[in-house]
Amino acid sequence: MAKLDMRTGSTGVMILRLLADEPMYGYQMVGELQARSEGYFEMEQGTLYPALHRLERDGLVNSEWQILGEGPPRKYYFITEAGQAALRESAAQWVDFSHSLLKLLDGLA
Numbered sequence: 885m886a887k888l889d890m891r892t893g894s895t896g897v898m899i900l901r902l903l904a905d906e907p908m909y910g911y912q913m914v915g916e917l918q919a920r921s922e923g924y925f926e927m928e929q930g931t932l933y934p935a936l937h938r939l940e941r942d943g944l945v946n947s948e949w950q951i952l953g954e955g956p957p958r959k960y961y962f963i964t965e966a967g968q969a970a971l972r973e974s975a976a977q978w979v980d981f982s983h984s985l986l987k988l989l990d991g992l993a
Contacts, residue, residue: 895935896944897978898925900971903945903963910936910959936961944970 902913902920910932917925939945944967951957963971 894978895927895931896939897971897974898927899932899935899939899961900944900963900967900974903961904968904971907960907962909961913961939967943967 898917899913902908902916908916910929914927914929914932917927936945936947940947940961943964945961945963947959947961949957950960
């Protein structure tokens with residue numbers, strides 16, 4: 885099964901997890917996700933920004949344009965309290981799912 889198939893439904897929780905540590909802008913999230921997953925997850929901007937907009941519409945993240953130093957303005961995304969709660973719930977569901985799947989696959993790898 886391709887990485888993309890296994891990633892279905894996980895984009896939001898991955899973004900919320902990154903933002904739980906610190907506010908980030910889009911390109912920063914792409915790099916951080918790739919670094920933390922040791923290159924396993926590669927998120928394209930065409931996947932990231934629609935997901936961010938959906939999370940923002942749902943009240944799970946907020947955004948704000950910032951100018952830091954001499955660089956260009958960047959839109960930073962922040963997790964909300966509702967986003968923190970959604971992240972905890974999603975993380976628990978993913979852990980349960982992963983444990984159950986690993987039990988089912990035991991002995992095959």
